Amino acid sequence: MVKNLCVLGIESSCDETGVALVQVEGQRVPRLLAHALYSQIEMHQAYGGVVPELASRDHIRRVLPLTQDVLKESGRSLQEVDVVAFTRGPGLAGALLVGAGVACALGAALGKPVLGVHHLEGHLLSPFLSADPPEFPFVALLVSGGHTQLMRVDGVGRYQILGETIDDAAGEAFDKSAKLLGLGYPGGPALSALAQQGDPTAFKLPRPLLHSDNLDFSFAGLKTAVMVQARKCAAAQGCAVEALPSAVLADLAASTQAAIVEVLVKKSLAALKQTQLKRLVVAGGVGANRSLRTQLNSECAKRGVRVHYPELHLCTDNGAMIAMAAAMRLQSGQQTASEVYAFDVKPRWPLDAIQAGSR
Numbered sequence: 001m002v003k004n005l006c007v008l009g010i011e012s013s014c015d016e017t018g019v020a021l022v023q024v025e026g027q028r029v030p031r032l033l034a035h036a037l038y039s040q041i042e043m044h045q046a047y048g049g050v051v052p053e054l055a056s057r058d059h060i061r062r063v064l065p066l067t068q069d070v071l072k073e074s075g076r077s078l079q080e081v082d083v084v085a086f087t088r089g090p091g092l093a094g095a096l097l098v099g100a101g102v103a104c105a106l107g108a109a110l111g112k113p114v115l116g117v118h119h120l121e122g123h124l125l126s127p128f129l130s131a132d133p134p135e136f137p138f139v140a141l142l143v144s145g146g147h148t149q150l151m152r153v154d155g156v157g158r159y160q161i162l163g164e165t166i167d168d169a170a171g172e173a174f175d176k177s178a179k180l181l182g183l184g185y186p187g188g189p190a191l192s193a194l195a196q197q198g199d200p201t202a203f204k205l206p207r208p209l210l211h212s213d214n215l216d217f218s219f220a221g222l223k224t225a226v227m228v229q230a231r232k233c234a235a236a237q238g239c240a241v242e243a244l245p246s247a248v249l250a251d252l253a254a255s256t257q258a259a260i261v262e263v264l265v266k267k268s269l270a271a272l273k274q275t276q277l278k279r280l281v282v283a284g285g286v287g288a289n290r291s292l293r294t295q296l297n298s299e300c301a302k303r304g305v306r307v308h309y310p311e312l313h314l315c316t317d318n319g320a321m322i323a324m325a326a327a328m329r330l331q332s333g334q335q336t337a338s339e340v341y342a343f344d345v346k347p348r349w350p351l352d353a354i355q356a357g358s359r
């Protein structure tokens, strides 16, 4: 049984460098001491998306200064860190290697063990960082840039996938639709901001697999439907899609968001019905979406279901969720930290591979 542990977490799977310190105290929910984040969004914006090589190089520049910031903010010294955790996957191989390399070098130099964390488990457990943490069991809707999954979660490492996307993720649907409307990268926040001024019923867009008898998703067809509608409008106006009047772009954005959100809400409700659980946890970048939150809150309230979200600033990638997932794995006895520093990373790594007892 772990007692008191100070866990340093490093996230570097994509375009955000995150570092955090979390304190484990017995069986209480671990406590966030400090976290620091550097987003590379501005650097990648010029290219319309993440450039992996640039991402890796920038993680190298940021990770140690961020670690110093976190130590300073928490008033802890490096010697007080008991475990160094890092994102082992999934993500960009080169970017992951930066975090893994730094974590293992720190661990070896300090004589402290290291622990590789699954990025999606970090998202999944991120609502435990909020002032009102959830309790197990719950249904989780995990909606990130690369993944869309509904899960039954009975405890740390006890994850049963109930349904998932068969093609694009919800975040990808936001990003790709935004790109073709000329809204740039990252598309989710841009599209949802524009959608606030639009009419969600202006365009008829498909709700893929909405009435299927399973909990799977499919978003790949949506971007094509958005493109067809956008091109029709552009042809009628005799202009390029990006040059459409802002009111038309706002209607397209609002209709796209409405299609994605309706499917996510209805499938989440179906998962709650199927499992008979009364608690829903939403995690991942798309969990920041205001319309998704509003609709889930109102539908769940009608059914006596409690909904938990990560704090808004912890919805997208960050180091706090990685330190937290490591802390909870150690606390629950799911994993022990290792003093083998021959690190490897797993760019592709399904979440069910870390089921309790599977490693």
Ligand code: KG4
Pocket (backbone or CB within 6 Å): 123, 143, 144, 145, 146, 147, 170, 171, 172, 174, 175, 186, 187, 188, 189, 192, 284, 285, 286, 287, 288, 289, 290, 315, 316, 317
């Ligand atoms: O979880 P995350 O930071 O990264 C991955 O692990 O993939 O999620 C990023 C995704 C992107 O697709 C981004 O467009 C989307 O989350 N996103 C949003 C919003 N904020 C971020 N999508 C819709 N509305 C938002 N407000």
Ligand code: ZN
Pocket (backbone or CB within 6 Å): 119, 123, 144, 145, 284, 285, 316, 317
């Ligand atoms: Zn993520």
